[in-house]
Amino acid sequence: MESDMSRLGYILSLERGSTDPLLSGLAARLTAEGRVVAGIVQSRAPKGKDHPCDMDLAVLPQGPEIAIAQKLGTGSRGCRLDPASLEDAAAWVMRALETGADALIVNKFGAQECQGRGLCEAFGLAMERGVPVLTAVNRLNHEGFLSWAGGMATQLEPDDKMLHGWLTERVPA
Structure with missing residues (x-):
């Protein structure tokens, strides 16, 4: 049996949105295999003139799509995250x-989670129940994530086959 450290895996995301297709595809593949995947993945990415933070999240396994960015106008420079929408998700x-x-599977461990909000309770419940957790962390939040994880996180490579194996060796079919 592996240590508790292996239950929390993360991918270090070096570019905005680079891990979203990987995590969405992995969730879809696991679901197609008959596994129940909880979490959130990006379902609508910013396009064209959209602000980089304008996106929707799909709640897994069968929840709604939730827009998590506030419409603050073109001159706005502040954070567009709508904390209430994230809490709803x-x-x-x-x-x-x-x-x-x-x-x-959670698309991102971000600033809200670094402050103990957002999806932190879900991460904790999953780990408490022995459910493997996979997320992405950007460089800005990496230190905060590692602090939150308290030595229990395993950095994983952004490779579909490897991530699938990492999750399924712990997940009954």
């Missing part, structure tokens, strides 16, 4: 975990 994820899940 987190509540959906908690319900999914409480009904049973084989894996938790």
Whole structure:
């Protein structure tokens, strides 16, 4: 049996959005194999003149799509994250975990999570129940994530085959 450290895996994201297709595809593949995946993945990426933070998240396994960016106007420079929308997504994820899940995939451990908010409770519940957790962390939040994880996180390579194996060796089919 592996140590508890192996239950929390993360990919270091070096470019904005670079891990989103990988995590979405992995969640879809696991679901197609009959596994229950809880979490959130990006379902609509910013396009054209959209602000880089304008995006929607799909709640897994069968929750809604939630827009998590506030419409602040073109001259706005502040953070566009709508904390209430993120908390709504987190509540959906908690319900999914409480009904049973084989894996938790979260598109990003961000600033809200570094402050103990956002999806932190879902991460904790999944780990408490032995459900493997996979997320992405950018360089800006890497130190905060490692501090939050308290030595329990394993950095993983952004490779679909390897990540699938990492999750499924711990997930009953």
